[in-house]
Amino acid sequence: MSESSAAVAGAVAERFEELYGSAPDGVWAAPGRVNLIGEHTDYNDGFVMPFALPHTAVAAVSRRDDGVLRLHSADIDGPVVELTVDDLAPGSDKRWTAYPAGVVWALREAGHAVTGADVHLASTVPAGAGLSSSAALEVVIALALNDLYGLGLRGWQLARLSQRAENVYVGAPVGIMDQTASACCEAGHALFLDTRDLSQRQIPFDLAAEGMRLLVVDTRVKHSHSEGEYGKRREGCEKGAALLGVDALRDVPYDDLDAALARLGDEEEVRRLVRHVVTEDHRVERVVSLLESGDTRAIGPLLIEGHTSLRDDFRVSCPELDLVVDTAVTAGALGARMTGGGFGGSAIVLTEEQDVPSITKAIEEAFAAAGLKTPRVFEAVPSAGARRVR
Numbered sequence: 363m364s365e366s367s368a369a370v371a372g373a374v375a376e377r378f379e380e381l382y383g384s385a386p387d388g389v390w391a392a393p394g395r396v397n398l399i400g401e402h403t404d405y406n407d408g409f410v411m412p413f414a415l416p417h418t419a420v421a422a423v424s425r426r427d428d429g430v431l432r433l434h435s436a437d438i439d440g441p442v443v444e445l446t447v448d449d450l451a452p453g454s455d456k457r458w459t460a461y462p463a464g465v466v467w468a469l470r471e472a473g474h475a476v477t478g479a480d481v482h483l484a485s486t487v488p489a490g491a492g493l494s495s496s497a498a499l500e501v502v503i504a505l506a507l508n509d510l511y512g513l514g515l516r517g518w519q520l521a522r523l524s525q526r527a528e529n530v531y532v533g534a535p536v537g538i539m540d541q542t543a544s545a546c547c548e549a550g551h552a553l554f555l556d557t558r559d560l561s562q563r564q565i566p567f568d569l570a571a572e573g574m575r576l577l578v579v580d581t582r583v584k585h586s587h588s589e590g591e592y593g594k595r596r597e598g599c600e601k602g603a604a605l606l607g608v609d610a611l612r613d614v615p616y617d618d619l620d621a622a623l624a625r626l627g628d629e630e631e632v633r634r635l636v637r638h639v640v641t642e643d644h645r646v647e648r649v650v651s652l653l654e655s656g657d658t659r660a661i662g663p664l665l666i667e668g669h670t671s672l673r674d675d676f677r678v679s680c681p682e683l684d685l686v687v688d689t690a691v692t693a694g695a696l697g698a699r700m701t702g703g704g705f706g707g708s709a710i711v712l713t714e715e716q717d718v719p720s721i722t723k724a725i726e727e728a729f730a731a732a733g734l735k736t737p738r739v740f741e742a743v744p745s746a747g748a749r750r751v752r
């Protein structure tokens with residue numbers, strides 16, 4: 363653990379003690395993520411390739427055996443929220459507490475005898491930036507309760523339960539990528555994940571050793587229609603799979619794409635969605651093989667192609683994300699694309715180390731010229747997945 367995360371863990375434990383009157387049983391951390399490639403493929407049983415950020419949700423937790431769940435967050439101004447585990451019900455909570463409470467609900471629904479907890483949380487994952495702050499919150503609670511209740515669940519199982527909490531308890535129809543990234547990523551690696559069976563391969567991804575950097579550019583924009591649009595894309599993909607007679611779009615072979623698109627007749631919108639998903643799965647496989655053969659710089663054009671597909675076919679980009687990508691590429695980046703669900707949030711930029719200052723400056727100037735808020739730019743180093751820190 364780095365000195366700063368040790369300090370965060372210490373501060374979170376101290377605050378826990380002030381709030382609840384005794385030291386926590388332990389402190390856990392779970393990271394946010396960026397996705398290198400493989401966007402909007404996870405709810406199509408396809409491939410994704412996220413890696414964990416150094417930014418984490420940290421939770422100090424003690425077990426309780428009286429059916430009471432107490433929740434507090436350093437990031438939300440408010441008192442301790444007290445709930446009863448027997449009363450937890452999907453859709454009943456519209457506050458931040460729905461994420462941790464949803465995990466308790468999902469564990470109990472799956473038959474695990476979780477009888478309560480005291481929780482204090484603090485997160486360094488930027489909220490609303492498309493970097494999985496919600497998944498980090500869910501996974502850190504799932505891991506803490508797994509340890510405290512001796513449930514023996516593996517990372518992918520914690521991810522599934524966290525996704526269920528978000529799908530059913532919170533009511534957001536997300537895929538499995540973010541929770542699995544938070545639970546299963548390893549430092550120095552990107553996670554090549556098959557979202558159909560959750561089989562995984564850790565792909566070494568050490569850009570610094572090769573003189574490159576990956577920047578995250580948080581546009582600090584979140585378009586309000588994002589949630590409804592996500593659900594619509596998902597429904598469109600399911601319609602495409604049904605029209606093509608496959609379980610999921612992952613089952614449409616890349617080599618048969620033209621024939622599949624022709625079979626969609628006048629379903630123009632579905633055709634665009636299908637084309638994105640099938641080509642994106644193919645891009646993930648090409649990125650994996652380039653990385654495994656040591657040809658890291660060659661992934662740049664695939665990132666740009668992925669962005670174009672998300673912008674024109676899947677239509678989940680926005681002017682601010684396009685501005686980051688266009689400006690970075692014009693300023694000499696190796697590649698760039700939006701990352702995460704879209705409609706705002708963050709983009710990633712792959713660049714030679716020496717070009718970081720000029721590319722950052724070009725993006726900041728472009729935002730200023732467009733009258734936009736200065737974006738937040740930081741380097742993303744592939745970091746550890748969820749773990750106990752104290």
Ligand code: GAF
Pocket residue numbers: 400401402403404405536537538539540702703704
């Ligand atoms: C969001 C969702 F939570 C993920 O499951 C995934 O679908 C992503 O958007 C798009 O790739 O982060």
